[in-house]
Amino acid sequence: MLLIKCPWCGERAETEFSCGGEAGITRPANPDSLTDAEWADYLFMRKNPRGAHAELWNHSLGCRRWFGVERDTVTYRIAKTCKLSPGKTD
Amino acid sequence: MTEAPTQRHGLEHFLGDPLQGNATDSIVDIQLQPRLxxxxxxxxxxxxxxxxxxxxxxxxxxxxxxxxxxxxxxxxxxxxxxxxxxxxxxxxxxxxxxxxxxxxxxxxxxxxGGQIALRISGTHVRDVLAKGCTLDFHPRVFTSGLCAQSGLAKASVLIALTGDADTFDVVVRRSFADYLVRWLRQAADEYGVRIESA
Structure with missing residues (x-):
């Protein structure tokens, strides 16, 4: 069982968390101006790297906050976890 | 003759259960606190x-x-x-x-209306909770004044230690309460278990 460090609650068992996929995906400012291919790329296309991967995780059984995780997809080693918006509480 | 309105909490069937196991000092007490x-x-x-x-x-x-x-x-x-x-x-x-x-x-x-509090006490309360929860219940780690949300036997719960080192408060969704009390009753069976209502 992995111990994952929630930025608020501290280290907890991985069963308390759920993975939300790749981090850093920004919703396009003006979806109407996109082609179907560009919109599909935003909606569906994700990197699938072998190695370091920036992900979003949710502490679903704990404080229910989203946070950032840098995880290696080969070794499962978690390099770091962080709050998504430093200085803000939500 | 008018009858006073009664409030039900849905866990009445656990009350008045015969004492499970041996009545010793190590018994685990589960107190339902439905009126909070x-x-x-x-x-x-x-x-x-x-x-x-x-x-x-x-x-x-x-x-x-x-x-x-x-x-x-x-x-x-x-x-x-x-x-x-x-x-x-x-x-x-x-x-x-x-x-x-x-x-x-x-x-x-x-x-x-959505959740209910249970107060669980006894010398073996940490052993009982540790059977179904990944939190560290060692007395050096889970000290008085701490609370944590986690899973207890897969039900999502809030667990807190209010004062006494052997008295934990567990808050659980009402829809999981019947299941969780059944689980607790079985988990505590080896020490003896008593279920009461506040």
Missing amino acids: SHLNLRGNAGNPDFVKATEDVLDQKLPTVPNTMSANMHRVYWLGPDEWLILTDSQTLVEELQQSLSPLHGAVNDVS
Whole structure:
């Protein structure tokens, strides 16, 4: 069982968390101006790297906050976890 | 003849169970606390006005350190950086808080219908909880004044240690309460278990 460090609650068992996929995906400012291919790329296309991967995780059984995780997809080693918006509480 | 209205909490069938196991000092007591009001409080802990408005009504500290609680007149648990749970006997606290927070950005909701508090005590209470939860229940780690949300036998719960080292409070959704009490009864069976209502 992995111990994952929630930025608020501290280290907890991985069963308390759920993975939300790749981090850093920004919703396009003006979806109407996109082609179907560009919109599909935003909606569906994700990197699938072998190695370091920036992900979003949710502490679903704990404080229910989203946070950032840098995880290696080969070794499962978690390099770091962080709050998504430093200085803000939500 | 008029009959007084009765309040039901849905766990009556556990009461009056014959004592399971041997009646020894090691028995685990499960006390249902169905009459408490549960209030969910949301607001910005970084805003001194919000903290003051809340603490003025509660007359006790709002715990802003993760995984901590404050217990005095009411029991206030940290749920998240902007979320707290308040357990209280007071019927008027929800209106008082709503009034005090009305000029500010915040919210208080009565969630009493959705969840129920159990108080579990006994010398083996940490062993019982550890059977179904990944938290570290060692007395050196889970000390008085701490609370944590986690899974207990796959039910999502809030677990807190209020005062005494062998008395834990567990808050669980009402829809999981029957299952969880059954699980606790079985998990505590080897030490002896007694179920009562407050």
